[in-house]
Amino acid sequence: MVHTDIVKKIQELKARKNVIILVHNYQLPEVQDIADFLGDSLDLSRKAAEAEEDVIVFCGVHFMAETAAILSPSKTVLIPDPSAGCPMADMLDVPRLRELKKKHPEAVVVTYVNSTADVKAESDICCTSANAEKIVRNLDVKEIIFGPDKYLGGYVARQTGKNLILWQGYCIVHMRILPEDIKKMKNKHPNAEVLVHPECTAEVVNLADNVLSTTGMCRHVKESASEEFIIGTEVDIIYRLQKENPCKKFYPATELSVCHNMKKISLDKVLRSLETMSHVVKVEERIRERAKKAIDKMLEYSRAD
Ligand code: 13P
Ligand code: SF4
Secondary structure (H helix, E strand, C coil): CCHHHHHHHHHHHHHHHCEEEEEECCCCHHHHCCCCEEECHHHHHHHHHHCCCCEEEEECCHHHHHHHHHHCCCCEEECCCCCCCCCCHHHCCHHHHHHHHHHCCCCEEEEECCCCHHHHHCCCEEECCCCHHHHHHHCCCCCEEEECEHHHHHHHHHHHCCCEEECCECCCCHHHCCHHHHHHHHHHCCCCEEEECCCCCHHHHCCCCEECCHHHHHHHHHHCCCCEEEEECCCCHHHHHHHHCCCCEEEECCCCCCCCCHHHCCHHHHHHHHHHCCCECCCCHHHHHHHHHHHHHHHHHCCCC
């Protein structure tokens, strides 16, 4: 089936079945184009919590769809490919988190949303890249366990001056962005502003003009007087940036920062998902209730953002 026919079918089924399509900024361009809402993890979780439609089709990785299912249990949440995972989310598991909690019984557990539902259920509060710094800054506690991302955690620790107990997880995609890539691109484009995601290593973050979540980058580019940008995150965000800012120029720090899990969602799979109402993402009620508390706390903290 040609592209336009698939899109037409998706639109028909969407209207008939009362569906909202939520899409992350790293999705393939053609999937971004069918979004009812395109955003970062924080925006998408807010949107999932507020959605009035009966069905949410989540075009992103599994933990994002799971977050939607935790926040909106009365809705049917579908992911077009359930194997679209986040390797970083799988780096933190409940038994090892419990062990760490036992060693630090006074510590508050701040967990990045890039985590599984059962890990969220073991946590006190969640965060995303957009609000991690604010949440940690506002916590008036002696000890904080932060996981799974050691780079986001390290960045937050440097920004807030707080000493965090860091889980040693990382994102394989952002690890591919090297300081040499940024230096090379800066030489090539001396007037370009460097924007990087906080999942990048400290060496890369230190070379950036701004450290932002994916939607943070989209907002910043619109407001900035700069006309050129070097982008240190997953490459397909550039499709959105270019579409929204046709007169500005964008250069990926490296073409290698591709999240293959995000690319598992295709238009074909979205259509199949709507036709067959699969794959349903559901979280066991006992876990869901506890995980929701940690996410709700995060949403409360960042209401004004
Ligand atoms: P954002 O919340 O900034 O969109 O980041 C999500 C993510 O998975 C980054 O790799
Ligand atoms: Fe996970 Fe990294 Fe992909 Fe984000 S870019 S979904 S952290 S693997």
